[in-house]
Amino acid sequence: MEAIVDIERYADQGRCVAHIDGRVVFVRFALPGERVRIALDEPTDRNDRFWTGEVIEVLEASPDRVEPSWPLAGPLAMGGGVGGADLIHVSLEGQERWKEAAIKDVMARLGHVDLDDIPVYAMPGDEEAQGLHWRTRIEMITDDEGRPSMHRRGSHDRVPIDTMPLATRAVLEAAAMHDVWEGGALPANAQVRIAVPEPRVDAADIADTDALRRAIGRNHAVIVDGKVRHGSRNLTERIEVDGRAFTYTVDAGGFWQMHREAPQVLPQYVIDEIRGALGGRTPRNGRNLVIWDLYSGSGLFTLPLATLIDDHAKLVSVEGAKTAVANARRNLKAAGIHTVQALCGDVLRTLKHDIDPQRAHPDIVVLDPPRAGAKANVCDLIADSGAPIVVYIACDPASLARDTATLTKRGYALHSIAAFDIYPMTHHVETVAVFTK
Numbered sequence: 001m002e003a004i005v006d007i008e009r010y011a012d013q014g015r016c017v018a019h020i021d022g023r024v025v026f027v028r029f030a031l032p033g034e035r036v037r038i039a040l041d042e043p044t045d046r047n048d049r050f051w052t053g054e055v056i057e058v059l060e061a062s063p064d065r066v067e068p069s070w071p072l073a074g075p076l077a078m079g080g081g082v083g084g085a086d087l088i089h090v091s092l093e094g095q096e097r098w099k100e101a102a103i104k105d106v107m108a109r110l111g112h113v114d115l116d117d118i119p120v121y122a123m124p125g126d127e128e129a130q131g132l133h134w135r136t137r138i139e140m141i142t143d144d145e146g147r148p149s150m151h152r153r154g155s156h157d158r159v160p161i162d163t164m165p166l167a168t169r170a171v172l173e174a175a176a177m178h179d180v181w182e183g184g185a186l187p188a189n190a191q192v193r194i195a196v197p198e199p200r201v202d203a204a205d206i207a208d209t210d211a212l213r214r215a216i217g218r219n220h221a222v223i224v225d226g227k228v229r230h231g232s233r234n235l236t237e238r239i240e241v242d243g244r245a246f247t248y249t250v251d252a253g254g255f256w257q258m259h260r261e262a263p264q265v266l267p268q269y270v271i272d273e274i275r276g277a278l279g280g281r282t283p284r285n286g287r288n289l290v291i292w293d294l295y296s297g298s299g300l301f302t303l304p305l306a307t308l309i310d311d312h313a314k315l316v317s318v319e320g321a322k323t324a325v326a327n328a329r330r331n332l333k334a335a336g337i338h339t340v341q342a343l344c345g346d347v348l349r350t351l352k353h354d355i356d357p358q359r360a361h362p363d364i365v366v367l368d369p370p371r372a373g374a375k376a377n378v379c380d381l382i383a384d385s386g387a388p389i390v391v392y393i394a395c396d397p398a399s400l401a402r403d404t405a406t407l408t409k410r411g412y413a414l415h416s417i418a419a420f421d422i423y424p425m426t427h428h429v430e431t432v433a434v435f436t437k
Contacts, residue, residue: 014086014427064094221252373399
């Protein structure tokens with residue numbers, strides 16, 4: 001079934017809202033203010049509360065519309081459908097407006113906080129790269145002939161690909177080093193992950209292929225069905241915060257901030273915001289500063305927090321993934337940091353039962369939970385701790401909004417909020433909110 005509709009506003013998941021005979025329709029690859037012809041997803045039940053559909057023709061275009069730089073990720077009717085870049089039809093400036101609007105909407109609806117403006121920061125180099133070449137990790141499947149591919153939306157079809165425009169130059173080069181794009185280089189029907197830390201060198205030093213390959217070396221991984229086929233399981237990530245270098249060992253199959261610049265930009269922002277929120281404040285009862293770093297992974301925030309806020313601070317990190325905790329401990333030891341209690345376990349249970357009494361009342365809590373958020377029980381426990389400053393790093397605005405509602409009910413005020421466009425060409429956005437008691 002096809003229909004011509006007027007697009008009204010942004011919605012979630014990279015979609016926009018239209019109406020057909022009073023019924024809400026969520027439309028992919030649309031923009032507010034446009035008139036478009038859409039194909040409704042089948043089956044369409046007349047009793048459904050809402051319908052979904054996709055643009056097949058643009059009749060009146062928004063000024064924010066651009067030609068998709070990766071057509072395979074565009075609408076099905078225009079030869080696309082592989083997914084992974086649901087805002088590929090939107091200019092970079094339009095993407096920032098979209099993400100600001102999405103955060104403001106969900107914070108009002110779920111967080112009960114009305115916001116006038118939210119800064120959305122682009123990552124260094126993204127404008128020059130036109131929103132491409134930012135992913136240091138990519139995942140694919142292989143088809144029956146061992147060719148890398150992606151599923152076409154709404155089907156089991158696998159579309160062979162011979163490049164990945166969102167991947168960094170280093171990822172693409174590592175794939176080429178091992179003939180990943182060649183059919184038969186990989187087993188059929190396999191899950192493939194390629195992870196390559198961004199070389200922290202001047203662009204001029206990796207301008208040619210040989211120089212880039214030397215910079216990559218063995219610091220990369222091609223993982224097939226969970227096993228490292230090429231490269232190394234343990235990767236080395238390097239960042240710089242406040243002019244200080246930090247080095248991390250991370251699991252090639254585990255979590256690390258995906259954008260090539262996010263591991264530097266986010267810790268720097270968090271450190272700056274904490275300093276501003278402290279405003280010269282001294283720890284309670286004259287003791288050393290106490291910091292909690294929750295959902296701490298391999299220690300991305302832990303190392304800067306332990307060295308740049310207060311050398312004498314007592315810091316607790318909590319993470320549920322055993323491999324990540326082992327790497328965090330290794331990273332702390334390698335950095336000569338001995339003031340951190342790095343705990344492994346469920347965050348809620350660990351905070352209830354395993355915290356050293358001398359670290360049970362934090363001055364600062366930093367949390368970077370998974371997409372589902374920290375949830376009410378953890379937020380209540382943070383509030384019970386009496387922490388004056390809470391810094392919440394969120395990869396999902398809806399989860400942040402729900403947890404904002406819990407924190408504000410418990411006496412916290414939203415001190416600042418900013419968004420970081422570390423997922424260009426997608427509807428995803430990273431948000432950092434600072435709460436004060």
